[in-house]
Amino acid sequence: MPHPYVRPQRPGAVPLLAPKELGALLAGPEPPCLVDVRPASERRLAHLAGDLHIPLDQLPANLGRLPRDRAVVLYDHLGFRARVAAEFLLDRGFDRVAALEGGIEEYSRVVDPSVGRYSDDLRGPELVLRQMPRPETGCLAYFVGDPSARVAVIIDPGQDVAPYRALLADGGWTLAAIVETHTHADHLAGHAALHTATEAPIFVSHRSPAQYPHRRLSEGEAVPFGSQELVVLETPGHTVDHLTLRLRDEIFTGDTLLLGSCGRTDLGGGSPDLLWESLQDKILHLPNETEVYPAHYGPKHALPDRFVSTLGFERVTNEALTQGSQEAFVRYMTEGWPPKPKDFDRIVRANLDG
Numbered sequence: 001m002p003h004p005y006v007r008p009q010r011p012g013a014v015p016l017l018a019p020k021e022l023g024a025l026l027a028g029p030e031p032p033c034l035v036d037v038r039p040a041s042e043r044r045l046a047h048l049a050g051d052l053h054i055p056l057d058q059l060p061a062n063l064g065r066l067p068r069d070r071a072v073v074l075y076d077h078l079g080f081r082a083r084v085a086a087e088f089l090l091d092r093g094f095d096r097v098a099a100l101e102g103g104i105e106e107y108s109r110v111v112d113p114s115v116g117r118y119s120d121d122l123r124g125p126e127l128v129l130r131q132m133p134r135p136e137t138g139c140l141a142y143f144v145g146d147p148s149a150r151v152a153v154i155i156d157p158g159q160d161v162a163p164y165r166a167l168l169a170d171g172g173w174t175l176a177a178i179v180e181t182h183t184h185a186d187h188l189a190g191h192a193a194l195h196t197a198t199e200a201p202i203f204v205s206h207r208s209p210a211q212y213p214h215r216r217l218s219e220g221e222a223v224p225f226g227s228q229e230l231v232v233l234e235t236p237g238h239t240v241d242h243l244t245l246r247l248r249d250e251i252f253t254g255d256t257l258l259l260g261s262c263g264r265t266d267l268g269g270g271s272p273d274l275l276w277e278s279l280q281d282k283i284l285h286l287p288n289e290t291e292v293y294p295a296h297y298g299p300k301h302a303l304p305d306r307f308v309s310t311l312g313f314e315r316v317t318n319e320a321l322t323q324g325s326q327e328a329f330v331r332y333m334t335e336g337w338p339p340k341p342k343d344f345d346r347i348v349r350a351n352l353d354g
């Protein structure tokens with residue numbers, strides 16, 4: 001039964017290759033073609049010998065570099081982006097494709113310790129970015145922090161705030177802000193509980209009808225934390241109060257742009273035409289290498305188990321972004337969706353009351 005929140009996607013399991021299996025293949029007579037799909041900044045830290053380097057956003061333009069008569073094994077740090085890449089190659093007719101399960105991290109741990117390991121938290125010395133999946137709701141929250149100042153922001157916290165409180169306490173972090181990308185209609189949000197626990201202010205769009213104490217954000221404003229800041233892009237469409245938050249080369253897109261689709265527009269005063277304009281005028285102007293961090297993943301939302309992508313990759317593969325015209329996009333966003341969930345208006349009211 002698909003989740004009624006986002007558009008159902010084609011099912012399709014991506015073949016995964018365990019690290020030990022890869023180790024055996026590499027030692028055998030027909031080693032596969034290894035492809036590193038991470039950006040150069042991560043590759044510098046560690047990579048597997050004898051591989052090709054094709055970052056995910058450049059994969060669509062570099063299919064000619066991949067062999068069709070040999071198995072192709074894609075890898076990244078933890079296996080998430082490699083799955084996206086493998087799914088893409090399968091769609092393009094490559095039939096001997098797999099993603100390295102657990103990524104180079106797991107390969108280094110169980111097969112070859114000489115391959116360097118590196119922390120996914122550290123994006124250079126000045127930033128920590130931690131994605132916090134909630135399997136029970138299929139939601140993704142984000143913790144971003146300046147490690148030298150020990151000041152952090154949490155984006156779209158879930159109702160159970162214990163994991164955030166533990167993370168803050170363990171790391172000696174001060175929470176500078178709680179940011180909601182929009183009024184959620186599919187799950188109870190955690191901003192109120194997290195505010196009670198930390199006293200951090202809650203930031204929402206100036207268009208939000210929120211009834212709880214909050215600070216209002218408009219286009220171009222920033223939410224600072226330590227030496228970093230989240231910059232606000234107003235992206236109405238999924239809901240009228242939707243914000244996308246830009247942090248250096250990363251964007252937190254909420255449900256404006258999901259991996260492979262977009263969040264439906266009929267639950268929170270949204271509009272497919274507004275969403276089209278937000279995507280065309282704001283999101284798609286950003287560079288292809290921009291990393292896309294959405295608010296949902298997985299089967300509960302009828303989405304694939306993808307956790308991060310790049311704008312360049314989504315630009316050419318995302319069902320919503322490849323409709324070709326505003327008219328076709330609006331049709332895509334208004335036809336073929338499951339019925340509205342029964343309790344969405346109750347959830348919206350609860351989230352606005354805080």
Ligand SMILES: [Fe+2]
Pocket residue numbers: 182183184185186238255263
């Ligand atoms: Fe949403």
